[in-house]
Amino acid sequence: MIRKIVVINSKGGCGKTTLSTNLASYYASHGYPTALFDYDPQDSSTRWLAQRPENLAGIYGVAAAHPPDENITRSFQLRVPPGTQRLILDTPASLKRMELIEILRDTWAIIVPILPSSIDSCVTSDFLQDLGKEVRVHAPGASIAVVANRVRRKTRAFQTLMTFLSDRDMSPVACLRDTQNYVQAAAEGMGIHDMKANLTRVDREHWQDLIDWLEAEPLQSDADPLDSEKHLNIA
Secondary structure (H helix, E strand, O other): OOEEEEOOOOOOOOHHHHHHHHHHHHHHHOOOOOOEEEOOOHHHHHHHHHHHOOOOOOOEEEOOOOOOOOOOOOHHOOOOOOOOOEEEEEOOOOOOHHHHHHHHHOEEEEEEOOOOHHHHHHHHHHHHHHHHHHHHHHHOOOOOOOOOOOOEOOHHHHHHHHHHHOOOOOOEEEEEOEEEEEHHHHHHHOOOOHEEEEEEEHHHHHHHHHHHHHHOOOOOOOOOOOOOOEOOOOO
């Protein structure tokens, strides 16, 4: 069964591509046939895939932000190879409603990255409210998790973020640290789990929290499908 995972936030620069590419590389490196669809016109995930070394586990990629070539339908462009088990969608900051509906259809899980800043907190909180309304209608089987990205745990900004999220019952399922490992990996078409384990041990530990949440069986509870706590990770 394909599990479709959407990485999304209306706030730009929060690390959607970093999460998408690292999530794709995790699954590919662990033996899951994986596809990565890039819905961002900036093509960051597409460029990352083009740089991916041939000796690493392959990832099927689609530049979904652009129309298909002549004589090819949109549905054919967005086809997933047989046997694919994990489909990751990297999304732009700005989406038209019909584009959002297309992206949300048949989604298994939704990941919303957030940075430790007051602006990011407010924008993301508002976005989650709007997103929840669309999820109830177009992806009622999907769960949503917040991921704190580029954090420095001993800073006031991080503590402020955690308090902000906790007060709104949106505690992050994972907190990923601010490190040059992600910069190096991105430049080489790699992910944290493709790099030497001794260099990325701490980062792998942080990622495990997110992987454990995604791979829980099932993600959903038996609660009312319109219950907001069903759609937001409550850590």
